[in-house]
Amino acid sequence: MTDLTTPTLPEGFRVDGWELAGVIGSGGWGTVYEARAVADGTPAAVKVLPTGALAPGQRAALGELVDREVRFSAEADHPHLVRTRAVCTVDAPDVPALDGAIALVMDRAEESLCEVLNAGRAVPDPLRVLRGVVEGLAHMHGAGWVHGDLKPANVLLGTDGEVWLADFGLATELDGTHAHMPPLGTLDHLPPEWWSQRTGADGAVVRPTADIWAFGVLAHQVLTGGLHPFPGATARARSLAAQSYARGTTPLRLDAGLDENWRRIVADCLAPDHETRLQHTAASLRSRIAGLSGRRVRRGPWPVAALAALAAVTAVAGFTLLGGGGNDKNDRKDDGGRTTPAVVTGARQPAAGSIPEDSDVPVALRPVIADAAKRCTDPEVTPALLAAMLKAESGFDIHASRPASEEYGIAMWTPAVFRAWAVDGDGDGDKDYLSPPDAISTMSLYTCWLDQQFKKAQLPVADLPALIAAGWRTSDRTVIEERGVPARAQPYVDKVLRNLADYQKGVSTP
Template sequence: MERPHTPPPLDIPAGYRIADWTVKGLIGSGSWGSVHAAERTVDGASAAVKLLRTDLLTPGQRATLEELTRQEVRFSKEADHPNLVRTHAVVTLRDAARPDLDGVTALVMDRAERSLQDLVAAGRPGTPLPNAVLVLAGVAAGLAHMHAHGWVHADLKPANILLGARDAVWLADFGLTVELEGTHAYIPPIGSLDHVPPEWWSERTGVRGTTVRRTADIWAFGVVAHQVLTGGLHPFPGGTARARALAAQAYANGSTPLRLDDSLDAQWRKLIAECLAPDHASRAALDAAELARRVRALHAGTRPRSLLRHPAVLSAACVTLAGAVTALALALPPERNGTAQEPKAPATNRAAAGAVPADSDVPVTLRQTITDAAKRCTEEEVTPALLAAMLKAESGFDAKASRPATDEHGIAMWTPAVFRAWAVDGDGDGRKDHMSPPDAIATMAVFACWLDQRFKQSGLRENLPALIAAGYRTSDKAVIETGGVPKQVQPHVDEVLANLSAYTR
């Protein structure tokens, strides 16, 4: 299960004292607490104070939180490495005048400038994040140190990788970090669904929790590396964490191949493919020490620029131990030729084959939006031409189109409730609006990608563009139960296919 819904942050005024530290202001809030900027009273040294609240938790959740806090504190005290964030103090607040604070646990930690999640959220598909390889070298070094000392992070993801001054890279959030008992350990059944390995789903929770091994961190590193090197693209398609987890399981059980983004160079493609080996035994061939060595070798040829001065970042955002998104990237995506293939396989010219023709009736103002949206998916069927064919059949490219009788609106004819479940911010303005063509088209691409994976997993592989168009108009369930295009949407699918034929002639 995913962590509980995020509670509102605690209301702590600037100037509030916590032991030797003075709170300066809220940085962000997360699953079980909030993070505040602070300074040490005696010398002004900066820090971040992580407050773990318990007032909105059930007794079971409270017990879990207390255990995770103990784990985090114990690990932080034992860990000593430049790529692991440090906890300087642990304080239980006692304030009779503030019942909401009385008993709250405060962790005083290194203060970062932002989390890697900030950069991932601001990334442009196909464009590496600022100092991508430097960041990955720091992450790999931190993992190697943890594994060498018998620990597994167990929750590696961009939100738990912090970036500080002077290009510091820290692994953080050790609430799920566990000490190995031989080859494996156990953790509570929580975590980030789209960063856990496929076996997490088959080795479900027992009396002691969910089994976790070092190879879980190796898998998570592969996912993170793909995101960092491709401007935030996850290696498995889907509009939600659960959908991406489903796609990873389909790959692991052999239903679909591994398709890494075509912007990756050969050496990184090979390394990420090894990290994402479909089972624990295959993944065990690559340990964290060897991983760190290979990443260092790849980093040796790069010339890093400051993470905090990179021109693609609009502002120096505040710390985000809790994952607040505060930076935007301005770098434009490079030209990307070919579809992502199996590791070591040569890329084919997908961009040319599926591009929107220059002499088509697709509005010029929409062509780049459609092309960028298609880049969110590595399935060869989801091309700019297919998206354009679907959009023409849905709305005739009319951004104000509407079918009130069925509650469908906008250029992609989204039902608002369905859109919210898959919504993607296609234009980077911080909003997700079904009436915004960039948002609606990007979300269409993500949903089409998921449908593609879903049908392949179900054994439906013939005429996938038709199945995707049918699934978009009805549902994946309707297509799978029919074993093809449902009769009631055949005319609509025929229209999409006619459009696609015109765009790919």
């Protein structure tokens, strides 16, 4: 989205032999425009980088980034690397803020991988995209360069199936086994060792293994519809989760739907330290990926017929939703009373944490809940706990709603909160809080993160199910500050614990 406080050049404006059209996007350094060559109409993208308002140090840093990008583009020649065709100076006396700006003319893409993921669309031919990325990366590494900022925003997709690595402002040439680059980059795509090293006069040390880590993150996102392999609502939170994993305090939790071959590749890329990642080069990854199928082993889209059947079941059972409560990102829910479903008795004793066969959990939902729980390896987040929370939230009513507090669907998500954690639970490319697979899978991810937060805060392990329920209804911060279940969340927590006890006994009671 364009920053409206930054002046833009009008459509039809010419930068040397290139005529600008609309704005494609903007970032911290400048704005990218769609453009065409005046001579023959060749499409291009022009990145305009203002310099007038920069302090001397910032201007020098920008100049260094531009020089690095231009130098790399001049030396690199590969079908999966975006070319910088020209470097121009903007002559715009009528727009003083942009007069004298640097303009980079580059290949024009249809969209970035980031745009596809953010729109909730399935990545077209994910195997082709990942092959293109790793082939471009292998070429860079073979030529003695490190990208330094591999992420979905820097993978561009063309109209004819092209896949390009882009944005070489942080690309740097190796001097032996490593290089130095400015202490920049995308927080949740940087390897764990980045945070423990010192930044010297030459910058931060970077190695090809940093790109391997970033490729592992990116591959997981491509194959799961945008799901980052480390939990967190912000890039900073995800980077902290990655560091916790690297220290050995939390395990690596990859999406349960990943094909086993891809699971091994992503896990190898996300080895917790540089030394272990050394054996997994871009060239070796290219060879491994070349023989893979593009299909993922994932549960298919939630069938319309199943939704209709589930709606009928909940209607017959007489599930209703009552009550209300406040809601924001740091104070997620307040307890509301609601009637409970009819009793189903005679259940068998289930395996630990599983859902009893004769419980009141709708049959159509049981595999969905079980699959969602697999997203978390922490023992407290079980199918039984998720079912207990869903029963307390909505009585398993997929049409439940609490408009006053903007909570909807089977897990009673607030749309804004859901978007920060959203998981594509049914593999259809969408992330919809009203879709039971998406809502429940996202609930599993969020409760898993709560579990980890409470363990880090050294809260009593025996109380974790109650604390998770309280954190879901309020926030991790509230629970940690009060060192236990907040009083206002206690009625809700009691309800969850009763449901959980019923499922653990194999009996559902009213």
